Amino acid sequence: MTPAEWRVVDAVRHGLTNRQIAARGGVSLDAVKFHVANAVAKLGLDGRAALRSWTGVPAGSAPHRALHRPAVRETTMSGSLSLGAIGQVSRPVGDIDRAVEWYRDVLGLPHLYTYGDLAFFDCGGVRLFLSAESGTAVGEPSVLYFRVDDMHAAYQELRTRGVEFEGAPHLIFRHESGLEEWMAFFKDPDGHLLAIMAQLLADCAAERLS
Secondary structure (H helix, E strand, O other), X not given: OOHHXXXXXXXHHOOOOHHHHHXXXXXXXXXXXXXXXXXXXXXXXXXXXXXXXXXXXXXXXXXXXXXXXXXXXXXXXXXXXXXXXXXXXXXXXXXXXXXXXXXXXXXXXXXXXXXXXXXXXXXXXXXXXXXXXXXXXXHOOOOEEEEOOOHHHHHHHHHHOOOOEOOOOEEEEEOOOOEEEEEEEEXXXXXXXXXXXXXXXXXXXXXXXX
């Protein structure tokens, strides 16, 4: 798939609608529909809904490198999964600019970066993720993101334990350094959203550091 198609596929796996993908990506709705249709055809899937659970990863990505290291996967898939420390907590806000100013200037939290209607702060090693929402969504519970070393191994292990994921592991963001952020979302028995997250270096970045 093309880079544009991968971005749309990851957005679909993140649960975004075509309209939301178009708005966040600054492209037309028709362009998003075109990329979705192309991706579905290339992958031989039944339709857009099938993209949510498709577990493919692009060649050269950090998960692709991990998936092709048999020795590592044999030890990781032993069934002794242990979720890591909480790496991120999300909180919906009504106005992202007002929230950034308050958390930065009033609470004094280090502001990491803002991306559109999303903002990130450092809370002593745990990342606070603010997202602009409207209506009653502001009152919804925060999402807890658990760190894991091997995203796809953790995903498969939790599925064997009966966890039903919202979609397959997918790329959330790629930093200029080459660091990739991957996540997969699921719900607890009360319907509250949780996630597993991994921060990994893609092949090109790993080669630069080696």
